[in-house]
Amino acid sequence: MSARPPLRILIVEDEAPLAMQLEAFLTDAGHEVVGWATSSSEAMEMYQRTRPDLAFIDLHLADGNTGLDVAREIRASDHSMVVFITANVSMVPEDFAGAIGVIGKPYSLQGIGSALKYLHEGIVAPPPEGVLPRSLTLAPDYRERWSHPRQ
Amino acid sequence: MKSVERFGREGVRGHTHAFMQAAGNAVTLTRGHFLQTDLHDREVANRRLAQTNLKLRAALTEQQLLVDEIDHRVKNNLQMVTSLIVMQRRSSGNPVIREALTSMLARVEALGLMQRRLYQSGDLARFDLTEFCRELANELYAAASRPELQLQLDLDSVTVPAELAPPLALIANEIVTNALKHAFAAGRAGTLAISLHQEAGWLRLTVADDGVGIDAAHATDADVCNIDGESASFGRLLVESLGKQLRASVEWSHAAPGTRVQLSMPVANTSAAADTR
Numbered sequence: 001m002s003a004r005p006p007l008r009i010l011i012v013e014d015e016a017p018l019a020m021q022l023e024a025f026l027t028d029a030g031h032e033v034v035g036w037a038t039s040s041s042e043a044m045e046m047y048q049r050t051r052p053d054l055a056f057i058d059l060h061l062a063d064g065n066t067g068l069d070v071a072r073e074i075r076a077s078d079h080s081m082v083v084f085i086t087a088n089v090s091m092v093p094e095d096f097a098g099a100i101g102v103i104g105k106p107y108s109l110q111g112i113g114s115a116l117k118y119l120h121e122g123i124v125a126p127p128p129e130g131v132l133p134r135s136l137t138l139a140p141d142y143r144e145r146w147s148h149p150r151q
Numbered sequence: 152m153k154s155v156e157r158f159g160r161e162g163v164r165g166h167t168h169a170f171m172q173a174a175g176n177a178v179t180l181t182r183g184h185f186l187q188t189d190l191h192d193r194e195v196a197n198r199r200l201a202q203t204n205l206k207l208r209a210a211l212t213e214q215q216l217l218v219d220e221i222d223h224r225v226k227n228n229l230q231m232v233t234s235l236i237v238m239q240r241r242s243s244g245n246p247v248i249r250e251a252l253t254s255m256l257a258r259v260e261a262l263g264l265m266q267r268r269l270y271q272s273g274d275l276a277r278f279d280l281t282e283f284c285r286e287l288a289n290e291l292y293a294a295a296s297r298p299e300l301q302l303q304l305d306l307d308s309v310t311v312p313a314e315l316a317p318p319l320a321l322i323a324n325e326i327v328t329n330a331l332k333h334a335f336a337a338g339r340a341g342t343l344a345i346s347l348h349q350e351a352g353w354l355r356l357t358v359a360d361d362g363v364g365i366d367a368a369h370a371t372d373a374d375v376c377n378i379d380g381e382s383a384s385f386g387r388l389l390v391e392s393l394g395k396q397l398r399a400s401v402e403w404s405h406a407a408p409g410t411r412v413q414l415s416m417p418v419a420n421t422s423a424a425a426d427t428r
Contacts, residue, residue: 015227021234024241060223087226088219104271106230106263109237109256110294134286 004124010052011036012043012070013085014062018105022056022085025109029116040066044073052080053123057099059086071097081123083115089137096139103136111135122146222270229263254328254386261287261324265316278316280309281347284356287323288345295331299338305346309354318393319356322401325390326358326412334362334409341409354416361409 009031013019023033034050037043039062047055055074059067071082075098084092087105096102103115114133121128127146132138138146233256240252268283269275284306292302311319327345335341346357394401399416
């Protein structure tokens, strides 16, 4: 863990084992998980209440393919950053719904670890110092702002 | 009067024929009722052709959606398996069990990377072994956190039929992981060289290290895998079995210093697999 302040993170994921593992991983890395939501309504309620620095959002939630709507709504408030974590990377729209980028499932521990480190650097003090890890695909506007050669 | 060219009912057989007629030059007739009959036949055939095309397009779209859905589920399930292994490992206080779960996690993650790369390429029939090896090696090397070690990659551009991807992914994971884990004592500098070549009818994947050598490495491996009295190296057994499945040879040899593992497979094997699809 670097000297950077830890991130407050919201997990929006409908599969319990995946959310459990992600929460454990983020906590072990020194960050604070402010909540775990399984549906869009739960996600928005938690978002309003916790105002996290970052939300990891799956595209498919308990109430259907509503992850994009959650992302757009969160980004409209311009308070929190969003990163998608999904097995359906091709369903992320061209504008990434305002998200920083997407991490494709299945990801490895090493993959999510390097993506988290890069995101941490970029969110706390942009642009990130490290190179863009293969596990993270940036949205076009972030690619421009955070551009570094790929790992 | 115009010249005569009659499309008899007998000549209109199926959509293809009708389409060719409809796409041909303008038809000229001598008698009015022939014109009406022929135009009617062609209109019917064209309508049927359009309907068939619509149905085919819909079937194709549906098939693509099904493939996407299966891909999505496979990836999600693989992520689920890795999550369960990670959580189980996290809750275990037994170092031997933790070690075994770490090895299992690496195997499932290698399959996950394989699945991701297979669908990423857009060609479901072929697997880009080169890019897989590059990403796997970089990931395992980074995960090892051994900056004193050097990773050297020398990879030809090689693709194989998709059905060979799982055994090749598991073998590559096993031999690279094994080298990173056992070849170099803590703090010892060294080089791990991975090469992939396809030449003279052979595909060869080689992992060579300049570490402690094969005997010392195996002694360590057997100790690590000694769970419930099972003393054989599961990793090595897995590699040999997968090699047999691929009809490939896997040789472990002294590299003086270090160890060299080479998988050799006739390129014909990969073509034969493609032909039986």
